[in-house]
Amino acid sequence: MVTTLSVKTGRQGLFEFTSQLDTIVSGSGINNGLCSLLIQHTSASLTIQENADPSAKVDLENWMNRLVQENDPLYTHTLEGEDDMPAHIKAALTSTTLSIPIMNGRLALGTWQGVYCWEHRHHAGHRQIVVHIGS
Amino acid sequence: MVTTLSVKTGRQGLFEFTSQLDTIVSGSGINNGLCSLLIQHTSASLTIQENADPSAKVDLENWMNRLVQENDPLYTHTLEGEDDMPAHIKAALTSTTLSIPIMNGRLALGTWQGVYCWEHRHHAGHRQIVVHIGS
Amino acid sequence: MVTTLSVKTGRQGLFEFTSQLDTIVSGSGINNGLCSLLIQHTSASLTIQENADPSAKVDLENWMNRLVQENDPLYTHTLEGEDDMPAHIKAALTSTTLSIPIMNGRLALGTWQGVYCWEHRHHAGHRQIVVHIGS
Numbered sequence: 001m002v003t004t005l006s007v008k009t010g011r012q013g014l015f016e017f018t019s020q021l022d023t024i025v026s027g028s029g030i031n032n033g034l035c036s037l038l039i040q041h042t043s044a045s046l047t048i049q050e051n052a053d054p055s056a057k058v059d060l061e062n063w064m065n066r067l068v069q070e071n072d073p074l075y076t077h078t079l080e081g082e083d084d085m086p087a088h089i090k091a092a093l094t095s096t097t098l099s100i101p102i103m104n105g106r107l108a109l110g111t112w113q114g115v116y117c118w119e120h121r122h123h124a125g126h127r128q129i130v131v132h133i134g135s
Numbered sequence: 136m137v138t139t140l141s142v143k144t145g146r147q148g149l150f151e152f153t154s155q156l157d158t159i160v161s162g163s164g165i166n167n168g169l170c171s172l173l174i175q176h177t178s179a180s181l182t183i184q185e186n187a188d189p190s191a192k193v194d195l196e197n198w199m200n201r202l203v204q205e206n207d208p209l210y211t212h213t214l215e216g217e218d219d220m221p222a223h224i225k226a227a228l229t230s231t232t233l234s235i236p237i238m239n240g241r242l243a244l245g246t247w248q249g250v251y252c253w254e255h256r257h258h259a260g261h262r263q264i265v266v267h268i269g270s
Numbered sequence: 271m272v273t274t275l276s277v278k279t280g281r282q283g284l285f286e287f288t289s290q291l292d293t294i295v296s297g298s299g300i301n302n303g304l305c306s307l308l309i310q311h312t313s314a315s316l317t318i319q320e321n322a323d324p325s326a327k328v329d330l331e332n333w334m335n336r337l338v339q340e341n342d343p344l345y346t347h348t349l350e351g352e353d354d355m356p357a358h359i360k361a362a363l364t365s366t367t368l369s370i371p372i373m374n375g376r377l378a379l380g381t382w383q384g385v386y387c388w389e390h391r392h393h394a395g396h397r398q399i400v401v402h403i404g405s
Binding site: 167184191193194199202233234 | 312
């Protein structure tokens, strides 16, 4: 089964969509299987991270923004805005696809894990994610 | 088929578990298929790396420790220990899920490739990995 | 179905192989499914990136070369050449495996996405990629 979901972002940061994904997995009727994700963009990415303490998320965003800076004189790809090239680099350093096993009808995530869309641009609206569920 | 395996770590570093995985793949009876992995933690990760010369592993660990330092004044997420926030960042920069094709009943890894659990904390004991095998 | 493909590289950089992959997907006859990839090397990697403006690719390569430098005094793994240890680090920071959903008989990539082999060595010739296609 293949379907798509949309995550509202709107600003830089990590946006959790675990519950949207849970709903799709439940609806599939698959008991033991695999849920694979592709984000259809190169200036946003996917990550599985701690969803307990929001401070971890904030530090992750700030650390990445310090590593991959805007207005770096190295960049030649500047026509699409000062946040565009850093966004491509951050996407390359994180994940564009993920594969999460399904066990007993649920995503087999750890206790503190959530699935996130990591928005790397300042003003993007929605991001499309393709979801494949197989047995 | 979905199962779990546990990797003993205990200290920071790369811990190979290719042979544990080989045993699961052999036992599955799948000849051509896909073996997908999820580590159920956000302060340890997965990587496929060279398993021939141990010096590559050591350099990889040291390089990553220099890039993502403890006690960085940027961190606000500090209650769980000085190695916790760096661990989340390292997990985001490497992989939480992997998908390895199975060919002729074996993981289709390259000659020098091994599958590793990358422990990012100083004193974690065991890490749980969920394994899905499909055809 | 499991098969392999070979990407000619020869120098550092991003080498697109989306059309080779499209041909394999079309030939499989799978309408809705999953295409999973493993690169059988630890000094080259996989990434999904923008394939519209070549300047994004160039900046990505240059940024990564600045982050992960040759002849770093930290390295002890130096016998295989000055580009070898940086290549392993770059592989760990990007992806060794990818999973791309297939929708209506085609890879469900976004409009601007291409699939690339990222060669991290100066003189490697060809890189082998294992492709699994399932339903």
